[in-house]
Amino acid sequence: MSNLQLAIRNLFRNGRRSLMTIFAMIIGVLALLLFGGFISSIYYGLQTGIVRAQGHLHIYPIGYLEYGSSRPTEYFIDDYKDVIKLIENNKTIKQEIEVITPVVRLSGIAGNYAADTSKTFIGNGIIPSHYNKMQNWDYYQLNLKPQKIALTDHKTDQGVVGFGMAKMLNLCKPLKVAGCKDQALSTNNSPVDNDILSFQDMVESEKVATQDSQQKSPQKGVQIDLLASTGSGAPNALSLTVIEAQQQGNKFLDDGFISMHFNHAQNLVYADKSRASAIVLQLKNTDKMKDIQNTIQALLNKVDLKGQKFEVKNFTEFNPQFFKVINMFSMLFLFMVVVISLVVLFTTINTLTMSVMERITEIGSLRAMGVRRSGILKQFFTEGAVIGVTGATLGIITSIVVAFSFNRAGLEWTPPSNASSTSLRILLYANPFLLIGTWLLMVFVASISSLIPARLAARMNIVDAIRHG
Amino acid sequence: MIADRKKITKEITTNTGKTKILAKLENITKTYQLGDVEVKALRGIDLQLKPQQFSFIVGSSGSGKTTLLNLLGCIDVPTSGQFRLLGKDIASLSDNQLADFRNHHIGYIFQNFNLMAVLSAFENVEYPLILQNIPRKERRERVADILSAVGLEKRQHHRPAHLSGGEQQRVAIARALAKRPELVLADEPTANLDSKTGAEIIKLMLEMQSRYKTSFIFSTHDSEVMRYASEVIEIKDGRIEKIATLNNTNVGVNHE
Numbered sequence: 001m002s003n004l005q006l007a008i009r010n011l012f013r014n015g016r017r018s019l020m021t022i023f024a025m026i027i028g029v030l031a032l033l034l035f036g037g038f039i040s041s042i043y044y045g046l047q048t049g050i051v052r053a054q055g056h057l058h059i060y061p062i063g064y065l066e067y068g069s070s071r072p073t074e075y076f077i078d079d080y081k082d083v084i085k086l087i088e089n090n091k092t093i094k095q096e097i098e099v100i101t102p103v104v105r106l107s108g109i110a111g112n113y114a115a116d117t118s119k120t121f122i123g124n125g126i127i128p129s130h131y132n133k134m135q136n137w138d139y140y141q142l143n144l145k146p147q148k149i150a151l152t153d154h155k156t157d158q159g160v161v162g163f164g165m166a167k168m169l170n171l172c173k174p175l176k177v178a179g180c181k182d183q184a185l186s187t188n189n190s191p192v193d194n195d196i197l198s199f200q201d202m203v204e205s206e207k208v209a210t211q212d213s214q215q216k217s218p219q220k221g222v223q224i225d226l227l228a229s230t231g232s233g234a235p236n237a238l239s240l241t242v243i244e245a246q247q248q249g250n251k252f253l254d255d256g257f258i259s260m261h262f263n264h265a266q267n268l269v270y271a272d273k274s275r276a277s278a279i280v281l282q283l284k285n286t287d288k289m290k291d292i293q294n295t296i297q298a299l300l301n302k303v304d305l306k307g308q309k310f311e312v313k314n315f316t317e318f319n320p321q322f323f324k325v326i327n328m329f330s331m332l333f334l335f336m337v338v339v340i341s342l343v344v345l346f347t348t349i350n351t352l353t354m355s356v357m358e359r360i361t362e363i364g365s366l367r368a369m370g371v372r373r374s375g376i377l378k379q380f381f382t383e384g385a386v387i388g389v390t391g392a393t394l395g396i397i398t399s400i401v402v403a404f405s406f407n408r409a410g411l412e413w414t415p416p417s418n419a420s421s422t423s424l425r426i427l428l429y430a431n432p433f434l435l436i437g438t439w440l441l442m443v444f445v446a447s448i449s450s451l452i453p454a455r456l457a458a459r460m461n462i463v464d465a466i467r468h469g
Numbered sequence: 470m471i472a473d474r475k476k477i478t479k480e481i482t483t484n485t486g487k488t489k490i491l492a493k494l495e496n497i498t499k500t501y502q503l504g505d506v507e508v509k510a511l512r513g514i515d516l517q518l519k520p521q522q523f524s525f526i527v528g529s530s531g532s533g534k535t536t537l538l539n540l541l542g543c544i545d546v547p548t549s550g551q552f553r554l555l556g557k558d559i560a561s562l563s564d565n566q567l568a569d570f571r572n573h574h575i576g577y578i579f580q581n582f583n584l585m586a587v588l589s590a591f592e593n594v595e596y597p598l599i600l601q602n603i604p605r606k607e608r609r610e611r612v613a614d615i616l617s618a619v620g621l622e623k624r625q626h627h628r629p630a631h632l633s634g635g636e637q638q639r640v641a642i643a644r645a646l647a648k649r650p651e652l653v654l655a656d657e658p659t660a661n662l663d664s665k666t667g668a669e670i671i672k673l674m675l676e677m678q679s680r681y682k683t684s685f686i687f688s689t690h691d692s693e694v695m696r697y698a699s700e701v702i703e704i705k706d707g708r709i710e711k712i713a714t715l716n717n718t719n720v721g722v723n724h725e
Contacts, residue, residue, distance in 0.1 A: 009587035365583035368544045369597050369644075370572020372565050462544040466579065 007382040010355065021351040022391040028340040029395020029442055030402060035336055036434045037403055037426035039329045044140040044430055045422060046322060047286065050315050052135045052146065055099065055280035056289050057296065058318050059083065062309045065318060068105070068277065077102070078306055080276035086303055087281070087296060096292050098137060098284050101130035102276035104265035108228030110161075110240075110258060115170035115182070121226070123258040125265020125277075129153045139285045140430060144422050149259060150244040156264050158221060159240040162257030166245035174222040177245045226258070228268045238268050289314050337441070344391075344442060345449040348384055352453035356380065363457050364465025373458040380457055384450020385443065392442035396435060403428045490556075491652065491684050492518040492541060497550035499536050499707075510536040512707040514550070518686070518700075520651065523678050525695055526688045528704040534688040535656055537704060541686060542654045543571050555651055572600050576645025576683075578655035578674075582637040584629040590640045591616065591625040597648045615643040618680065619673060635666035639673065646677055653678075655687045659694060671697050 011018040060068065061075045068075035077083055080102045088094050104125030111118035128151035135146035151158050163180065166172055172180035221243035230236045240260055248254040266275065281296075283289055293312050300310040316322050356363070363376055403426040411424040428435060499511040510533045518524060518541075526534040539545035540552060543559055552559045555574055562570060576597075577583075584593045591612055598608040616625050619639040629637050638658060645653045655674070659667030671694045678685045687694075695701055703711040 006587065013587055361581070361583055362585060365577070365579060366585075367568070368542065368571060368577045370568050370570075370575075370600055372568040374565075375568075375600075463539050466544070466583070 003378055003382045004386070006379060007386045010359075010379075010383055011386060014355065014358070017351055017354065018387065021347050021387055022394065024347045025344055025387070025391025025442055025446065026395040026398055028344050029392055029438055030399050032333075032336060032340055032438050033396065033399035033428060033434065034402065034406075034426055035333060036431075036438065037399075037428045038424075039326075039333055040427035040430040040434060041142075041425045042329055043326055044427060045142055045144065046325060047315075048138065048140060048142055048144055050319055050322060051139075051282060051286070052137050054315060054319065055101075055134060055282040056286065056315055057281040057283070057293055058313050059279040059281070059296065059300070059310050060277075060313065062311045064278065064311075065313065076270065076275045076277060077279060077310070078308060079274055080279060081274060082305055083279055083300075083310070086299065086305070087279075090295070090299060093292060093295055093299070096283050096288055097281055099130050099134050099280070099282040101127050101134075101280050102262060103278050103280050104262060104269055104275075105277040106228050106265055106269045108226055108268070110165070110169060111225045111227070112169040112171065112222075113225060117169050117183075119165060119168040120256055121165065121258045122253065122256045123226070123228075123260060123265060125260055125262040125269075126151075127153060127262045134280075134282045137282060140427075142425070142427075147246070149246070151259070151261060153261075155241075156261040157239065157241055158243050159224075159258055159260035159264070160244045160246050161224075161242050161259075162254035163245050163247040164251060164255030165257055166242075168255060169224055171222055171224070171242060171245065175242065175245045180245075226268060230269060230271060236268055236271070238264065240264065341441065341445045344445045348387055348446045348449040349452050351387070352380055352384055352450050353456065355383065356453045356457045359457075360460065360465050360468040363460055364462050364468065367460070367462045368466060376458040377451075377454045380454030381447060381450050384454070385447040387450075388443035388446025391446065392439045395442065396439055400428060402426075489519065490517060491520040491522070491554070492516070493551075493553045494540070495551040497540065497547045497552060499533075499540065499545070500548045510707055511540075511547070514707075514709055516702065516709060516712075518684070520684050521678070521682050522684055522686075522699045523675060523697060524684070524686045524700040524702060525698040526686065526702045526704060527690060527692075527695065528688075528710075529690060532704050533707040534690075534704050536707075538654055538656055538686065538688045541652070542575055542577060543567050572597065573648070574651050576648065576650040576653040578638070578641045578645050578653065578658045580657045580660050582629070582634070582641045582661075584637055584640055584644070586629055589626050589628050590621055590632065590636075590643075593629070593640055594643045594647045597644060601648060611647055612643075615647045616640075618677065619643045633666075634662050635670065638662060638666075638670050642670070642674060642677060646681055646683065649681065650683060652684045652686065655685065657689050657691075658687065659689070659691060664693065667691070667694065 059077070061077060064075040084100055084102070087097075087100060104123075106123040106125065108121060108123070109118050110121040126149070128149055131151075132146075132148045135148050138144065149160055151160060161169070161171065161175075163177060166175050166177050167180050167182075170182040171177070172182045221241040223239050223241050225237055225239050227235055227237045240258070242258075246257075246259075248257045262276075266273075269275075269277075281292075283292060293314050297310075297312045300312070366376065367373075407423075407425050412422060413424045414422070494514050494516040497511055497514040497516075498509070501508040501510055514537065526537055528534045536545065540547055541554070543554065543562075546560065557570065559567070559570075584590075585596065588596065594612045594616060595608055598611060603611070613622070613625075616622050619642055621636060621639050621643065624632060624636055627636075629640070632640065641658075645655075653674075658674070659670055662670060674685055675697050677683070687698075689695070698715055701711075701713045701715065702709060703713070
């Protein structure tokens with residue numbers, strides 16, 4: 001008769017009470033694992049969203065993240081193709097890369113001359129095929145819907161705007177944006193407007209040229225005009241054919257978002273020069289990101305590329321919001337862990353204390369027969385551990401069943417900063433520590449909580465205990 | 470920890486040996502504190518017990534017989550006085566040493582049987598042998614032997630709840646004797662049994678005492694069972710009133 005057998009039998013002695021304790025633990029484990037699985041889903045979902053849209057690593061001129069957007073004349077990568085070639089020539093790095101692509105980040109004013117509206121914009125110049133390839137990244141097999149862009153590599157004058165931007169520029173009707181209505185044209189211009197350098201005048205010459213080309217080859221979309229500051233600081237204007245409105249994750253971005261072909265953005269900011277704001281790298285997986293980041297940084301430090309100095313940032317650095325969101329959920333999870341651990345702790349203490357009280361005479365008899373204090377302590381500790389192991393194991397099995405059913409139910413939600421809804425999933429296996437850690441925690445808490453009643457039992461006076469009956 | 474236990478066990482088991490004096494008590498007192506009231510349960514006991522006796526401690530309720538029995542069983546310690554059992558100065562032993570001493574040398578039979586409810590009769594008897602780390606085969610043989618001796622071989626797989634009072638007390642006797650102790654203590658073992666069963670239990674214990682050459686010490690106030698005793702220690706108000714040695718031929722007394 002081992003301690004374990006004895007503990008199991010003693011727990012069956014008041015089966016209902018033991019079952020209630022185990023049930024409380026199952027509920028605790030279930031709550032922890034479902035929430036933990038949900039956080040995993042957010043963690044990997046958010047990471048997948050960022051990696052698809054922005055990649056894992058960005059190569060910038062040093063200081064670009066801090067000052068680049070206000071000083072396009074100072075912060076750019078000259079001859080970006082040489083940098084890409086340098087990276088691709090390194091076999092170790094190349095085999096880890098899924099996509100390497102240049103981007104141009106720009107800002108300026110977008111105007112719809114026909115509707116007499118204009119709006120500041122934040123723009124992205126991308127190579128559409130590269131961007132769409134990046135959208136297929138699904139290392140964690142989340143099966144999230146890719147947010148592909150409707151641009152093509154060969155039509156360089158096309159662009160996509162945010163829903164909000166479409167509203168601002170009166171593009172709802174031509175772009176057929178659902179739930180969006182264009183404003184009627186105003187007939188009264190303020191007299192002040194006449195004294196200001198007209199945006200309309202600025203783009204007039206470009207507009208005429210574009211209208212000519214539209215007449216020659218009529219194409220889908222509606223034309224707007226973009227005004228931006230060039231690399232030399234002079235204003236530059238270009239027309240852009242907006243072919244689609246694509247909703248962005250937050251309103252601020254949505255109201256000013258324009259995505260266009262890399263060449264078009266390059267023309268607008270850098271004229272014809274072979275420059276880019278950054279080089280984006282999407283890796284095959286995130287696990288080696290830090291190593292690759294360091295290797296590329298070392299490589300760039302070693303080679304002289306027209307005296308340019310670069311820095312390599314990973315997505316947690318150029319997107320600090322990622323860890324803020326994850327840390328918020330982690331804190332919630334931690335809080336939940338503490339609350340559930342306390343519930344398990346007190347439930348187990350209560351159960352085993354009642355068990356000790358019912359078995360005072362037995363404890364006295366065992367001590368009289370020659371069982372040491374440590375023997376009594378061990379017995380009640382084993383009972384706590386059995387409750388812990390049983391509750392935690394059944395809790396994990398229940399969680400797996402519930403998570404499986406939940407994931408098959410096909411529920412959807414729209415995560416913060418996401419434009420479209422995604423499937424609501426509980427990822428139990430994505431983080432092995434979640435399952436193992438929860439199991440260990442519950443067993444530990446139940447075992448530790450048994451020490452208080454176990455100590456109480458072990459320290460009983462033998463004579464008093466025997467008399468108790 | 471295990472090494473420590475083995476060391477203590479070895480020390481305790483080797484130093485007791487065969488002795489002509491089972492227990493020696495000199496000027497033993499025991500005082501309890503019950504709230505503000507000081508209760509003097511024993512007031513200077515001087516007693517010498519020989520081995521392999523069938524001794525009865527008798528006295529009215531509150532006379533101190535259970536307290537004396539508890540001291541002899543090493544589950545309580547005297548307030549003052551000298552107490553040696555099997556040649557050991559009990560006061561010098563630590564809690565763990567006392568537990569090991571009880572484990573190896575003392576068997577207990579309780580008034581309420583105090584069997585472990587979750588164990589069968591067989592397992593209850595086997596339990597003290599597990600504490601002594603006796604190998605499984607030997608353990609099983611010993612248990613089967615003793616259960617057969619107390620007439621419970623056919624009830625060995627029943628749990629206490631399915632045994633009568635008499636049967637439970639037989640299991641308790643078997644449990645106390647299975648580890649072959651030098652001393653078996655029984656605190657009013659027939660108090661919760663009808664007179665017929667009580668008499669049977671006493672006869673059984675007498676038979677066991679004779680077979681295993683063990684010292685039995687009872688506390689009782691049942692004058693009916695005293696006729697089986699080889700020695701009767703009468704206690705009154707915490708003092709020994711009288712010690713009577715009887716010439717009981719049923720008792721396997723050590724005549725060396």
